[in-house]
Amino acid sequence: MQVKIASHYGFCFGVKRAIEIAQNYESSYTMGPLIHNKKEIDRLHKEHNVGLYENIDDVKNGDTVIIRTHGIPRDQLKTLRQQDAKIINATCPFVTTPQQIVKKISQEGYSILLFGDENHPEVKGVKSYAHDQNDIHVVLDLDQLKKIKFKYDKIATVAQTTRKKEQYLELVNYLILRNKEVRVFNTICDATFENQDATRDLSKQVDIMIVIGGKNSSNTKQLLHIAQENCYDSYLIEDETELEKSWFFGKNLCGITAGASTPDWIIQKVVKKIETL
Amino acid sequence: MQVKIASHYGFCFGVKRAIEIAQNYESSYTMGPLIHNKKEIDRLHKEHNVGLYENIDDVKNGDTVIIRTHGIPRDQLKTLRQQDAKIINATCPFVTTPQQIVKKISQEGYSILLFGDENHPEVKGVKSYAHDQNDIHVVLDLDQLKKIKFKYDKIATVAQTTRKKEQYLELVNYLILRNKEVRVFNTICDATFENQDATRDLSKQVDIMIVIGGKNSSNTKQLLHIAQENCYDSYLIEDETELEKSWFFGKNLCGITAGASTPDWIIQKVVKKIETL
Numbered sequence: 372m373q374v375k376i377a378s379h380y381g382f383c384f385g386v387k388r389a390i391e392i393a394q395n396y397e398s399s400y401t402m403g404p405l406i407h408n409k410k411e412i413d414r415l416h417k418e419h420n421v422g423l424y425e426n427i428d429d430v431k432n433g434d435t436v437i438i439r440t441h442g443i444p445r446d447q448l449k450t451l452r453q454q455d456a457k458i459i460n461a462t463c464p465f466v467t468t469p470q471q472i473v474k475k476i477s478q479e480g481y482s483i484l485l486f487g488d489e490n491h492p493e494v495k496g497v498k499s500y501a502h503d504q505n506d507i508h509v510v511l512d513l514d515q516l517k518k519i520k521f522k523y524d525k526i527a528t529v530a531q532t533t534r535k536k537e538q539y540l541e542l543v544n545y546l547i548l549r550n551k552e553v554r555v556f557n558t559i560c561d562a563t564f565e566n567q568d569a570t571r572d573l574s575k576q577v578d579i580m581i582v583i584g585g586k587n588s589s590n591t592k593q594l595l596h597i598a599q600e601n602c603y604d605s606y607l608i609e610d611e612t613e614l615e616k617s618w619f620f621g622k623n624l625c626g627i628t629a630g631a632s633t634p635d636w637i638i639q640k641v642v643k644k645i646e647t648l
Numbered sequence: 649m650q651v652k653i654a655s656h657y658g659f660c661f662g663v664k665r666a667i668e669i670a671q672n673y674e675s676s677y678t679m680g681p682l683i684h685n686k687k688e689i690d691r692l693h694k695e696h697n698v699g700l701y702e703n704i705d706d707v708k709n710g711d712t713v714i715i716r717t718h719g720i721p722r723d724q725l726k727t728l729r730q731q732d733a734k735i736i737n738a739t740c741p742f743v744t745t746p747q748q749i750v751k752k753i754s755q756e757g758y759s760i761l762l763f764g765d766e767n768h769p770e771v772k773g774v775k776s777y778a779h780d781q782n783d784i785h786v787v788l789d790l791d792q793l794k795k796i797k798f799k800y801d802k803i804a805t806v807a808q809t810t811r812k813k814e815q816y817l818e819l820v821n822y823l824i825l826r827n828k829e830v831r832v833f834n835t836i837c838d839a840t841f842e843n844q845d846a847t848r849d850l851s852k853q854v855d856i857m858i859v860i861g862g863k864n865s866s867n868t869k870q871l872l873h874i875a876q877e878n879c880y881d882s883y884l885i886e887d888e889t890e891l892e893k894s895w896f897f898g899k900n901l902c903g904i905t906a907g908a909s910t911p912d913w914i915i916q917k918v919v920k921k922i923e924t925l
Binding site: 536539540543544547548550551552553554555556557 | 813816817820821824825827828829830831832833834
């Protein structure tokens with residue numbers, strides 16, 4: 372079976388970087404799971420003795436603690452420093468940017484709109500950098516935004532890196548029509564959408580599509596959905612053991628893509644197995 | 649005949665203010681016509697000896713020169729100062745704002761987009777305040793914007809005060825999707841649109857609409873067009889001498905509105921004449 376891999380797939384830049392950092396710090400601990408893929412976390416533990424802290428109180432003096440791609444709130448960073456832990460910051464640079472924007476702009480007389488999910492660790496982290504915690508407002512849609520009372524008529528806006536740009540524009544346009552100045556920072560990262568676009572392109576060219584990723588991952592399911600729109604024979608698997616020979620009868624070209632939490636070594640095992648079919 | 653005047657009509661705040669200023673400076677000169685209404689300019693000349701300079705070279709030492717609502721380019725202001733003229737600045741505050749924004753922001757590492765007509769005196773004035781004349785770009789639509797090469801990926805945007813907000817958003821959205829930061833200053837003035845909205849409302853309530861203004865004024869013609877959409881018997885006149893009795897047969901309520909260059913004293917003469925019909 373001939374195989375073609377999507378032009379963008381799997382880990383984004385920030386996740387790849389965080390895993391490389393973790394591999395470089397043997398016997399360290401990550402603050403929360405580094406990615407949503409148990410197999411990769413098990414591998415890091417087995418091969419590099421990288422442990423996992425779920426709670427900041429578990430950190431002991433002298434520990435090496437890795438901050439994951441989402442970043443952490445400022446007060447937790449402060450606590451970590453007080454605990455005399457060695458801190459390795461693997462926060463994605465695309466997340467550090469909105470943190471720093473919020474820190475700077477909130478001291479320049481701007482009210483802040485943060486477009487994102489208030490329960491997401493990235494958003495909690497970014498929000499924590501505002502000088503005035505009562506004048507940074509987290510919303511997910513226009514209905515929520517309409518209820519906000521900003522302190523100033525100068526608004527700065529940032530967005531969670533994985534949000535959709537069209538929805539961000541909708542919020543921003545509402546503000547522009549009602550305020551003297553709106554300072555729009557485009558902090559949205561293209562990685563998620565690049566994987567989706569590449570899946571769309573590839574699924575039009577192949578006879579069968581294999582999407583590799585967690586069956587509960589919304590991001591992976593979205594890729595499957597896109598693949599199915601163009602290629603009837605599209606399948607979602609977590610690893611190579613789930614491949615079935617019958618899927619490939621009469622097919623010539625197999626497209627492969629992977630969700631954002633799928634490590635390369637799992638993808639390579641799938642590719643190798645399909646090539647032998 | 650019963651008369652109802654639109655809730656917004658005629659002169660905007662900036663024009664009213666400029667005329668009051670001119671009346672306070674007897675024997676002064678305006679730099680260009682103060683408004684596009686010859687009768688009002690004649691009145692200012694007759695009653696207050698306010699003259700008109702079409703060209704900056706006509707200014708003589710010791711003259712009192714009034715800068716009109718649109719403002720003037722910076723180099724012309726400098727020339728005026730060198731000529732030892734007394735300068736009275738009647739630039740509309742809503743025009744001074746974008747001038748000052750452009751002046752400040754162009755020294756802070758932003759490329760500038762100016763949404764407007766490059767031949768309009770207001771736009772020429774605002775543009776002249778940019779530190780780098782090669783990195784302020786005047787466009788009227790998206791096609792023009794797409795051809796622009798900005799120096800920075802941080803863009804500040806301002807708009808000519810009389811532009812439509814929806815068109816401004818279209819340009820701004822294009823920039824937000826393609827730049828790190830877009831700093832949107834909402835410099836559009838509501839006055840023109842308030843007159844239009846008030847005309848629309850009033851024309852639904854009356855039996856006949858009288859629109860007062862210049863027959864060549866695009867702004868006045870726009871008001872007539874809006875009135876005609878709701879009230880079949882809508883007429884455009886320049887003053888009370890053009891009123892015809894026959895228009896009012898069988899009518900009870902007459903709505904009145906006026907273009908942005910129509911002085912109140914002309915409107916009052918029209919109202920009085922209609923009330924006696």
